[in-house]
Amino acid sequence: MTASDDRIASSSETTAPDAIAPSEGVLDRALAIVEFLRANCPWDRTQTAESLIPYLIEESREVVDAIRSGNAGELEGELGDLLLNVAFQIVLGEEAGAFDRESVVDRLETKMKRRHPHLFGEGEREDWEALKARELSGDESVLSGLPGGLEPLLRAHRIQEKLSGVGFDWDDAEGARLKVAEELEEIRAALDRGDPREVMDEAGDLLFTAVNLARLAGVHATNALARTNRKVEARFRRVEELARDGGRRVAEMSLEELDGLWDAVKAEARDPVAKPAGRRGRAEPAIRASGDSSGAGRG
Helix, strand or coil: CHHHHHHHCCCCCCCCCCCCCCCCCCCHHHHHHHHHHHHHCHHHHHCCCCCCHHHHHHHHHHHHHHHHHCCHHHHHHHHHHHHHHHHHHHHHHHHHCCCCHHHHHHHHHHHHHHHCHHHCCCCCCCCHHHHHHHCCCCCCCCCCCCCCCCCHHHHHHHHHHHHHHCCCCCCCHHHHHHHHHHHHHHHHHHHHHCCHHHHHHHHHHHHHHHHHHHHHCCCCHHHHHHHHHHHHHHHHHHHHHHHHHCCCCHHHCCHHHHHHHHHHHHHHHHCCCCCCCCCCCCHHHHHCCCCCCCCCCCC
């Protein structure tokens, strides 16, 4: 958890108990805004912690989208929206007498100190998941605490991290790579047998193992897949554009023709200073392809 370490301590990894700089309290303004809205806006006054869940989820996803877009201005705005939702939950907790802003921050600070003992003079550096596992009660599962709403790819990653915290893991990415190869053979055999339920089971095993390989290679599968999704979407939108330039619609084109355009778009991406495809250029032969494209260009 080096990223967390960097947020809490300086690059010299200060170990003094007071290593966290005192706050100016600027984020308290978000709490003050919510208090004002609760007192003066009928809609805000009627909201509950539960009624605000859809907005909290939506704003969280919009923050993720803004991060992936690389647009700092958009991210700034979305972080404000998310902060408003977090502040709303804190103020509602205070109104109900369940907790207050001080207890929320105190709990966060206590947890971070417990999880980073080497930064606060309380012990040696330890694996994050191993520390969390040691905090569990005797009959509590290592897998407890996983939110029920996690989408499957992220849940697979988190399951693997938690199991790794107690030593149930491959030594390195090579072990996971060999397991992926094994799972590929098993899904091939399942396809040959033609049992849809078996194919589903083996496909799940393959995906889970692929997530493991990505994790051990230092890549988060969710981010990797999101990146590929964006790349494929952008490329196919460009394919559609090239088809329109040639007076065609992709729904009317053969696989060979689409492959030709796909290869042209990939070449365009590799050589962005080259003449754009499709502007009286190399897209026209691709649109009129006569079947010489192998289909290997997809992917």
